[in-house]
Amino acid sequence: MSSARKQGRARFAVQEERDGWLFAAPFVVGALAFVVFPLAYSVALVFLEWDLVRPPAFVGLANIRKLFQDPMVGTSLYNTAYYTFLGVPLHLLVALTLALALNARARGVSAYRTAFYLPSITPSVASAVIWLQILHPEFGMLNDAFEKLGISPQRWLFEPSLTKPAFILMSLWSIGPQMVIFLAGLQAVPEVLYEAAHADGASAWQRFRHVTLPLLTPTIFFNIVVGIIASFQVFTTSFMMTGGGPQNATLFMVLQIYYVAFSYSRFGYASAIAWILFLIVAGFTVLQFYIGRRWVYYETQL
Amino acid sequence: MSQSRPHDRCSRRAFLGASLVASAGALIAACAPPPPPTATPAPAPAPARPAEKPTVAAAPTQPPAKPAEKPTAVPAPTQPPAKPTAAPTAKPAAPAAQSPAAIQPAQIRYVEWGWDPDIKAAQKIFAMFAEKMPQIKVKLEYWPMAQFYEKLKTEIAGGTPPDVSFSHGEQWGFHAARGLLVPLDEMRKRDNFYAPWPEELKTLLDPVTMLRGKVYAVPYFVFSLAYVYLKEPFDKAGIKYPTDDWTVDQWLDICLKLTKPAEKLFGYEQRFGHWAEAGFMRAERGEMEWDSIVEPRKAKWDQPGIIDALQLHSVDIVHKHKITPSPAALSAAGYGAMIGTGKTAMINDGSWVFPVLKGPDAKTPEGREFDVVMPPLPRSGKRPSVASSNGVHPIWAASKARDAAWELVKFMSEEPAQATMPPITGRQPVTIEHNYKYWVPDVEKTYGIKNAKAFVEILKTGATHLVGGPIDPGYLTREGGITEAFDKMQGQGQPAAQVIPEMNKKLQKALDDFWATYKE
Amino acid sequence: MASRVAPSSPTVASAARSPGSVLRRRARRMAPNALLHLVVLPLAVVFSVPLLWVISTSLKPQTEVFSWPIQWIPTHVRWSNYVEAITRIPAATFASNTAFIVVVSTTLTVLSSSMVGYSLARLRWRGRQIVFAVVVVTMMLPPVVTIVPAFLMYKAIGWVDTYLPLILPSSTAGAAFYIFLMRQYFTGLPYELEEAARIDGATSWRIWWQIMLPLCGPVLATVAIFTALHHYNDFMWPLIILSSPDHYTLALGLRMFVDMNTSYWHLIMAFSTLMLLPIIALFFIAQRYFIRGIHLTGLAGR
Structure with a gap:
């Protein structure tokens, strides 16, 4: 210095x-x-019961005790974890791949980006019915395509074991934001570095591995952290399409919280579930930050 | 190895954010005509309820049609309704004295959901009301149907429910049990007001307007379920149209004949969930937990008649006879009926399906010819009947203008309001007489059907599909396992004899859990 | 940690700028571009299916909405659906309300999140780590359980049925997602950029405004798009806060085509299509910044 x-x-x-x-x-x-x-x-x-009508009443730890006996909470936690741990890695992979592909300066890239981004901004009222129509057992487009390929039609949203995979499939249509974030992150990689690496005779893979990837780690880290947080709060799709069914297969935690709060008017108990969800998400986030210190590259010291 | 500072040229891009936003805004704004001045919010904290002009304010400058008993120079006093001496309802004045002028000037906040025809009907009715009672101003608010009740509950938490709200018949019991609604019996008695509860619709209207023997809501419209069928599939197959005396066996036979798997044609269309088939459950065994107007405490699904009915109507027709496609499962956004596409021939549904078949004003050239018929008679010979989604008007106890609110809900349940509403909304008026007078001719003319009376006659044996009293219906269907049970039967073909007893236990446990912690 | 990153010495590759090399590079780019189209085009088509369904349905009569096999081109194209969609609800009022909310919120959010993000990434101050932790934490609790308390709060201060609760919280504390995103981006920018300015005695404001923000084109565009879209499509919170139909937004208006037992899908789709148009335009505009970033961003001197 x-x-x-x-x-x-x-x-x-x-x-x-x-x-x-x-x-x-x-x-x-x-x-x-x-x-x-x-x-x-x-x-x-968390320590009160409140039906929005009468003043909240102190119930001590009753809400927390109930939490551990409530099968719906267990089911919704399982569904949410399933959705998150299969969905988030898949989203990241697809979003990153798309971003890398669409970072090219080729003709039509703008149109592609728009095409991949738009499904994520289609109003949920509209996209819910579209997906229902695509996944309908008898009249759905997906089963029509399956039939043409000689695959037997599936009952998607009517078969509990298929519903969550179907939801993960659907959620791929909303990776637009992640792709955009990756694209923005890729712009932060100075071109001069690529040129230098190229002059040094680095292959495309080496350039990706040693230039792009390290400088993209803050963005990847962001998408992982935010992706997990968001995925644990998945709500809209099941709220709009299945209401948590069939047989509670898409009853995610926030949906259950929503029902407990706004339908059963138990805002105290809903808060208790929400704070458990919070602790779980916080745990994973802290873990991410801890692990992140080893692999995320920051230009400034933090 | 210091880098040169970025070029100054770059600084213009500092405005990137702002300019981008501005251009986006300009775009959006460009799509819309210039905004009305109300668009901008007051930057300073506004009063909780901004005193603005009521959306539907009559403000008539001429005297009302009736000679005014009270000398009112300007019949639009905008003073707040909160007269501390709001006439206590406990002490009625003259019995049966329904003098409009006796009602204090007031402003009423009325809330319904924002579907255009309902808004238009309400506006028209309020205009008529303003002529009758110019001293009462009605402010119409409409909220989107999606999450209507969530917003209502939030407003209650904030201590400002509307004076009068629309409610589905099964949705207000929760609030009434907790003292949020005004019991209407005394006012009914005072004004001798019983017309919108016709004796022949007692079984239908009592559960949706009464709780523990007290009346809390005034009916505004009713909805019944009957069978809607397309004519074309019948004509093609050479089958005669069904008549009101048909039986379940004949129905099944017809459906089997109309079903052509190769063309994906189905004789029948099963709606998702339990309520459309509830009529058959009731026909087989009358009593259900929601019959007790007091409150449900005992789960009663575990009865042979109910199980048999569900086996046929929720399992066999889907999985054995295969006369129906999979029931569409769209929860909150409402769902679409396949019958509009002509792929299904028949549906057990309400009259809301008419515009789906022919377009809102029956103007769609692609519209389908259809007619309606009573539900088929089950072997028990008892007429299955469910009237769902009845629209009622409760008055909220927080209202400072109860008498004015009462006048409004009365007005909306009688002529001329009941004559005004059906042609605009397609909804059925409350009494049988008004149905025959205003609804039947209108839908028969609009949609070219001949048997609209099926929807009226079925009201007489009508009952509602689910009323929880103080319990939110959503709690019963979800925590009580009802939805889950129908998923198993409709979705997977599990036998009712196995699913329902299991569900009954779960429902019983949910009920027990509820009452164990319930306090009023 | 920086040792993991290869590009520590950017040897300025001005040699690569000869006309000959440009030609060579262009030729090199041709082959991957063909591959790109080959792979991405079908995928983009698949991703566009929901949107195409929206547009197709918006031109259909109600009876054909669910027709099978799917009919992409309606037998009678009904442009009147669009007229009906904007006349059945006060669309103009809703649009101008929405425009106001979106423009103000987006401006504020872009400014505030870039300020806070800059502070968290580039400035050293005590409490920084705690504030950053709070930023991340605010994303973790599902809003379902805070929505009613928040409503009560705004009710108490008389903000209900105004736009303040829709704009102010989300552009400050509610901007956690964007702050985190900005922070990640700032951390990736080369440290040397600031150094020179600091030596010259530039204030933090000057560095943020004149040095940092110009380098943030892609991420500012990202934040702007996301914020705008969030406010554009947000439903639950405006529903809770707004009561007067005069104050409603487009997202609320869209839900008004949902009747209690049936929905007017052709109108919903027509209205959705109209709502998507400004977003598509916005996204195309914003993309200029993604592409331009490659040329101007970072160390790629000129």
């Missing part, structure tokens, strides 16, 4: 402390103003 650099660094360090907070203020102030109260309320609700 040059001495000039050190000096600049020192001068800057004085302001840095203050600027750090100032720049973070939108979040910090917003969190204090808008998040603290609802969050604290929902924590308190």
Whole structure:
């Protein structure tokens, strides 16, 4: 380090402390103003029962005890974990592959990106009925295609063992955001590095392995962390399409929380389930950050 | 190895975010005509209920049709309704004195769901109401049907339910049991108001308007289920159209004849879930847990008649006779009936399916010729009947204008409102008489059908499909395992004799769990 | 950790800029492009099926919505569905309301998330790690259980039926996803960029605004798109907050075609198609930044 650099660094360090907070203020102030109260309320609700009508009543640990005896909670946790641990890796792989392919400067790439992105922004009311129509046992497009290929038609959303795989299949149509995030991340890889690597005689694979991949690790890390968090909160598809069926095969945790809260009016118990979900997600996230320290490359030291 | 600083040229891209956003906004805005001034919110915290002009305010500048008993110069006082001396309902004034002028000026917040014909009907009815009672202003709010009740519950939590809301017949019991609704008996008695509960529809209307012997809601419309069939498949197969005296055996026979697997034609279309077939369960054995108007405590599905009915109507027709495609399972978004495509010949459904077959105003050139018939008679000879999705109007106890709200719900359940609603919405009015007067001629003319009376006659044996009293119906269907049981029967063909006793136990446990922790 | 990354010394590859090499590179690119189209085109078609179904259905009469075998081109193309869709609900009002919410929220979110992300990634201050942890944590609790407490809070301060609860929380504390995304992106940018400016005595504001943001084109575009779409399609929260039909958004309007026992799918699809048009345009515009990023971003000097 040059001495000039050190000096600049020192001068800057004085302001840095203050600027750090100032720049973070939108979040910090917003969190204090808008998040603290609802969050604290929902924590308190774990120990209360509240039907939205009468004032909340203290029930001690009853909600937590009930949690461990409730078969619906177990079922929904299993469904959610199944969906997450099969779905998230698949999403990442497909999204990354697509992003790499569509990072090319070829004709029509814009149209491709749009084609892959659009399904994820189709309003859920519309996409629910589309998928129902695609997966319908007798009149569905997918079974029509199967029949042409000589595969026997499947009962997709009517067969509990097939419903979750069908959901994971459907969720591939909503990887658009992940693909876009990867695409944005790929732009951060300076072209000069590729050129340098190329001049050094690196093969395409080597360039990917030693240039693209390391510099993309923050983005990959982001997509894993956020992907798991989001996947644990999967809700809309089953809410719109199956209502949790058949035979509770698509009863995911947030859907069960939703029913317990808004249908059964047990907001205390719903909060208890939600906070268990929170702890599970938090556990996985902490693990991600712990493992991430070994493989995520950051330009700045954190 | 220091890098040169980025080129200054780049700084213009600093505005990237903003300009992108602006262009996006411009795009969206470009799609819309200039906004009305109401679009922008007040940046300063506005009062909880912004006092704005009511959407449906009559504000008549001329005196009402009746000579006004009360000298009111300007009949639109916008003062808040909260008169602390809101006439206590416990002390009725003159009995049967229904003098409009006796009602204090008030503003009422009325909520229904936002399906266009229902909004239009409400607006028209409110305009008529404003002529009758200019001192009462009705503010119409409409919420999307999806998650209507979630929003309602949130508003209750906030302490500001509407004065009057639309409700499905099975949805208000939860609130009534918890004291959120006004019992209407005294006002009924005071005004001698019993017309919208005709004696012949007692079995239908009592469970959806009463809880523990008290009336909490006034009927606005009813919906019955009957069999809707397409004429074309019958004509092609040379089968005579069904008549109201047909039996289940004849029905099954016809369906088998109309079913052609190779062409994916089905004689019948099974709807998903339990309610469409509930009529047959009831026909076989009258009493169900939701019959007790007080509250359900005992699961009663475990009866041979019910199991037999479900075996035929939820298992065999799908898996043995194969006369129906898989029932579509769209939960929240409503679902689509295949019968519109002509791939199924018949469906047990409500009159809401008419516009699906012919287009909203029966103007679609591709529309299908159809007619309707009573449900077939089961072997027991008892007429199966379910009337579902009855629309009723409860008055919320938080209302500061109960009397005004009462006048409104009365008005909506009588002529001329009951005559106004059917042609606009297609929904059935409450009484048999009004059905024959206003609904039957209208749908027969609009859709070219001849037997619309099937939908009216079936009301007489009608019962609702599920009422939980203080229990939310969703709790019974999900935690009680009803939906799961129908998944097993309809979806997988498991025998009813195996599924239903199991389900009955689960339902009993859910009921027990509920009552064990229930406090009022 | 940086040792894992190969490209530590970007030997400026100006030699590769001769006209001859450009030709060679173009030739090299041809072959993979053909492959790209071969693989991606069928996939893009498959991904487009739901959207094509939306458009196809939007032009059908109601009786043909579920026809089998699927009829991509309706027998009678009904443009009147579009007219009906925008006249059955006050579409113009809803559109302008939505535009207002989307524009304001997106602007605020882009600004705030890039500020906070910058602070978390590039500035050193005490509490930074905690604030970052809080950012991640706020994503983990399903909103189902905080929605009612939040409603009560906004009710108490008189914000119900205004747009403030739709805009302010989501563009500050609710922007956790975007803050995290921005932070990841900032961490990947070369450290040297800031150094020079610091030595020159530039303030953090100047560095953020003049050095950092210009390098963030792709990720700012990503955040802008995601935010805009979130507000565009958000249903539950606006439903809870807004009461006056005059204040409704398009997403609420779309749900108004769902009647209690049946849905008017042809109208839903027509309205969905209309709603998708501005998004497609937005996405095409935003893509310029993804592509341009390759040329201008990072160290690729000019």
